[in-house]
Amino acid sequence: MKNAVNREIPDELLVNGREVFQGSNYRDGIRYQKAAPKVRMRTSQLDSKVLPSIVDAIKAVEFKDGMTVSFHHHFRNGDYIVNMVMEEIVKMGFKDITIAASSLGTSHDPIAEYIEQGIVTGIQTSGIRGKMGEVVSFGKLKTPAILRSHGGRVRAIEQGEVHIDVAFIGAPTSDCYGNASGKGGKSDCGVLAYADVDAKYADNVVVITDTLVDFPNFPASIEAVDVDYVVVVDEIGDASKIASAAARFSRDPRDLLMAEYCAKVIEATPYFKQGFSFQTGAGGPSLAANRYLEPILRKHNITMSWICGGISAPAVDLLNKGLCECIVDTQDFDTVGVASVHTNPKHFEISTSQYASPSNKSAFVNKLDYVILAALEIDVDFNVNVITGSDGVLRGAPGGHPDTAAGAKCCIIVTPLLRGRMATVCDSVVTVTTPGECVDILVTDYGIAVNPKRPDLLEALQKTKLPLTTIEELRDIAYSIVGAPDPLPFKDRVVAILEARDGTILDVVREIEPLK
Amino acid sequence: MLLKQPAIAGTLESSDVQVTITPQDGGVKVEVDSTVKAQYGRHIEECVRETLGNLNIDNALVKVVDQGALECTIKARVECAAFRSAQVEDNYPWGGAIK
Structure with missing residues (x-):
């Protein structure tokens, strides 16, 4: 049966109440009985x-x-x-x-x-x-x-x-x-x-x-x-x-160009106002966006209310400079993040449920204004893949990507158009890990594309000098340089199920032969 | 073009391709090892064969170790390896033998 991102999900998987993905908020508002552990009680003294x-x-x-x-x-x-x-x-x-x-x-x-x-x-x-x-x-x-x-x-x-x-x-x-x-x-x-x-x-x-x-x-x-x-x-x-040493900001001019675009996109869109909330992924251009954000925050005299997610030096820097009120932290990527959560009273630990679970009464991600995320691939429907490589082999992690993309009012994907010979903007991603309906803006080194579902954001960006294009044009540029890729030789057997946040099936990964 | 000796061109750097040509009878044989073989292995072999054809090379063993090179790079490395193999040392057709 085809699901809402047009993926064929085998019927044999649709048992025991499992359903195909039917849109991000298909299960919004349902009531359920929480599971509970079987606990061994202890009444006796214990040293x-x-x-x-x-x-x-x-x-x-x-x-x-x-x-x-x-x-x-x-x-x-x-x-x-x-x-x-x-x-x-x-x-x-x-x-x-x-x-x-x-x-x-x-x-x-x-x-x-x-x-x-x-x-x-x-x-x-x-x-x-x-x-x-x-x-x-x-x-x-x-x-x-x-x-x-x-x-x-x-x-x-x-x-x-x-x-x-x-x-x-x-x-x-x-x-x-x-x-x-x-x-x-x-x-x-x-x-x-x-x-x-x-x-x-x-x-x-x-x-x-x-x-x-x-x-x-x-x-x-x-x-x-x-x-x-x-x-x-x-x-x-x-x-x-x-915890690695604090990563140096990327000096790759391509990363910096995209980071600057991201900051300018934020500046030009309607959620950029006093007290907005923000998260970035840990990739080079995503992290570099923090640096370009700082002068923009100062220029408009705006501070953020909170930053969430995986934390590293750039977020801590914004907190220490008073450009952000607090950090709510689910993971630390570097020693700067670790040190800050020890010492800074405005740097809080939260649980993953508080951070991103769709089954509690509202997680932090549901209140996010902006998130900047990377992608291995993004297709013309804005579906993102962060799990399967160009050889069809599992080599990634959805992580908080689908959660923050679904929750944030403005989800920005930043990726270079090409990585070596791989086109990151393509006809159809190998595996959908984040549905396109959650993705609002794509920033690449060859231009910026806005999801047609967000005419409001497009209108806001049209008032800037940012290089706007369409995602189809970006794909065409990519294929004109590297050629259209051949389809991967997948077999029939399902080896992995990509579950959407709500438990429905977003996609499946099928078996592939090792390359000779 | 007559190949005279084994020759090599290119590096193993990212986005480059290392091409080794060895004179060999019995037609052109291409061995491709590539980081993008699943999606571009066919394109790479076709590019190598086309480039050799344009140089009128009908017999060769070509080993390609590709790190995601673009076609222009592959073509240039194949041409360079072929000229080295044929011991052509001057009057290179800069910009590519085949426009």
Whole structure:
């Protein structure tokens, strides 16, 4: 059955109440019963929840074949937790395991082998990359991977579509009761926003730390009342890969040109007024837009009320200069972000539910004015792909892209028209990860296109000297330079399901042959 | 054009292509390795064959290691490798042998 972004969704997937995507607000206002974990109560005295090892924790939670385990990705490519825990689960002979992580990266290549061995049979994540992306794309995972946005993951857990048997939560600091924080220790990641929903909805919660601190470890992101056990290990991550040094602003003139366009687009559109809210992605031109925004804010004597999302130095800079009232933070990308959330009282940690879930009573994203995001591909219907590469292999993450695009009043996609020989503006994206109806403006180095659904924004931009064009013209320019690409040789079998924020099916990814 | 020796042109930098031509009987054989092979492998092979045809080269083994080069780059690298292989050392047709 074709869905609202014109993708053919196989009927065999449309079971157990699953529906095809029918527009971003199709499920707006529905009532549902929240899921709840099966909790073990404790009335007796207890000095400590610390167990000697991960193996002891796996035994203590009465681990069984077929269970679903969860992880967060605050340690990014420096994460040791996923591999450490999965190695023990596999060594103990368990099978038919589903990993439900907030995201997975190239540091998790060893999991690919467990998929090939048929031990890991389900993957639910936002990001999927490296060897894991390859083995899933080549059809080695027993069930289709389910890929969700950050908000969509919270929704799936809150609505009981994902039931987590054991959450393994890596924490930079914890006390002996499991009051855990993203702050301090050897593997400082600033916040533990993604793990909030895991702690609240998993049947069993195991905190793994390398820095045990005095009780009570307050303020705690993960509260001891939700934690069954605590395990102390030597290292939970590689600090240098958890929070990178502050990225230098791109000096690529193409990035800077696009960043300047983005800032001027914001200046010219109607939501640019005192107290507007703002988010950028972590890509080069998106981040560089912050720098061009500063003089525009000063020129008009305007300050922002809040910045949300993944935080790095440019956002902190705007906060410290008084150009933004506060930051609401779900993830820190660099040491500047981490340091700021420790020290600046106007820099707050929020949960991923607060940030982006479509199933609570309104998340921060629903109040966003502007978001600037990147794209691997965008098609003439403004659909964006951030998950599959030009070879059809899974190598990305929807992350907060679909959530912020849906929530923001003005969603700006910024991407160079060409990356090497790849046309980023195309006839039809390989995989739809963000529906075109959520995208308002496309900024490229060859000009700016406004979604025809937003004549108001077009009218505003026509009063400027910005180089306006249409998305079809941008595609034609791209193809005139690189040629129209051949279609990818996908097979029939579905290897991954792209779930829309509301749980409907936005697209599927099919199996592909490894290139010879 | 008569190929005399193995020759190479281009680099492995992003957006470039490295072309190696070896004299060989039995027609033109093209081996393509490319970062964009799935979508542009066919285009790359056609471009190589067309360029060789325009240079009247009927027998060669051509190995292409492509990093997402545009067609103008591929054509230039193939021509350069061919001239080097044929030991043509002056009177290059700057701007491309085939307009």
